[in-house]
Amino acid sequence: MISKTAQGKINQGSAVRLMFEEGKILRKKLGADKVYDFSLGNPDQEPPEAIKESLLSLARSEEKxxxxxxxxxxxxxxxxxxxxxxxxxxxxxxxxxxxxxxxxxxxxxxxxxxxxxxxxxxxxxxxxxxxxxxxxxxxxxxxxxxxxxxxxxxxxxxxxxxxxxxxxxxxxxxxxxxxxxxxxxxxxxxxxxxxxxxxxxxxxxxxxxxxxxxxxxxxxxxxxxxxxxxxxxxxxxxxxxxxxxxxxxxxxxxxxxxxxxxxxxxxxxxxxxxxxxxxxxxxxxxxxDNIGLAVDPTPYKKRRDRIVDIFQSLGLTAHPSEGTFYILLRRPDRLSTDQFVDLCKKHGVLFVSAKGFGLEDYVRVSYAVPDRTIEGMAEAMVQVMAEIAETVF
Ligand SMILES: Cc1ncc(COP(=O)(O)O)c(C=O)c1O
The missing domain is CATH 3.40.640.10 (Type I PLP-dependent aspartate aminotransferase-like (Major domain))
Known part of the structure; x- marks a missing residue:
């Protein structure tokens, strides 16, 4: 049996990882193309070409x-x-x-x-x-x-x-x-x-x-x-x-x-x-041989711009990020953060409650995702907002 200490700790699961796991279940249920997962901060760009070259030359090296x-x-x-x-x-x-x-x-x-x-x-x-x-x-x-x-x-x-x-x-x-x-x-x-x-x-x-x-x-x-x-x-x-x-x-x-x-x-x-x-x-x-290579953040910036547009057009409040690939989205006034997260999930959109990051009224949206995921989310969020308008919470 594991220790009482470890037992206490394993129950403090990470909200981000939990949502990532839930995403896998949801993909089976709704189909992979109907799930828009903004939970994990996993960069979706590929490493710089120079890194791959150095890796290959290292693999071929005869040095002991x-x-x-x-x-x-x-x-x-x-x-x-x-x-x-x-x-x-x-x-x-x-x-x-x-x-x-x-x-x-x-x-x-x-x-x-x-x-x-x-x-x-x-x-x-x-x-x-x-x-x-x-x-x-x-x-x-x-x-x-x-x-x-x-x-x-x-x-x-x-x-x-x-x-x-x-x-x-x-x-x-x-x-x-x-x-x-x-x-x-x-x-x-x-x-x-x-x-x-x-x-x-x-x-x-x-x-x-x-x-x-x-x-x-x-x-x-x-x-x-x-x-x-x-x-x-x-x-x-x-x-x-x-x-x-x-x-x-x-x-x-x-x-x-x-x-x-x-x-x-x-x-x-x-x-x-x-x-x-x-x-x-x-x-x-x-x-x-590869310290300080120039990194191009443009793909992330383009997505930040698109995501801010989407949220604004839905009447939601997002705080435009100045860097990273995350943005904070405020919950709509009529729902608690958990209700908002659950409702989005029902429509295949996975956002993580920002409670674990110290903020009660926000969800974190990680936009290290392909453009098609962002466009799919935009359509699904129209349904989410319609359901919010029609429902008494
Ligand atoms: C703010 C911050 N610090 C540290 C880490 C961990 O980074 P690493 O993968 O290099 O351990 C992360 C990963 O998401 C992060 O967001």
Missing amino acids: GLHAYMSNQGYPDLREKIAHFESVRNIVPMDASCVTMTCGAAAGLNIVLHSLLDPGDEVLVLIPYFTEYPRYIEEAGGKAVLVRCDADFRPDLEDLKAKITPKTKALILNSPNNPSGVVYEAELLEKINAVLLAQEQTIYPISDEVYRDLIYDGRAYPPLLSHMKNALIIYSWSKSYALPGERIGYVCYSSNIEDSANLSLALAYYNRVLGFVNAPAVWQHVLE
């Missing part, structure tokens, strides 16, 4: 030891290249010791939290937030403390100040944000930084940047490390290069971060004992 164990932090040459890339991008000093290769952003977040938290330490989490953060914090022995947002889904700085206690050790920010698609501008980062620096203890900003290459409308991603003291970047190629199944990313920070030498030892330690050991060798070799 390409697949052997390595240092828990990853290959030094690759880390050196990433340190140079991030140091230029963020306008801060950085060397290879400040870069740890990880099994994607999820592993990066976990090793960082384990390295920073003592039991009972608090981590500020800005609403709306990626659903897994509270779980990761809890598993590292910490406590997630949620910070409210304003009507534009940017953090409420007064609430941020009010939520800080002597136990606050870190703050997780995610820009461009899953689920809102909001990009935090430099001024906002400066304001958050000022709040953190006004405290007696060091509070580490943990910046989850997995969507930073998917930004639209000419916006640029600010050099976060130069705006936020003691910040750590969590990056992965899951979303930008469409490689989520391959589990490759890194953690990095400025050489000026507090306790830098111990931090890199701690990250290596937790890579080891949490069982990741090291990031995949093959992907580290492949990415060594």
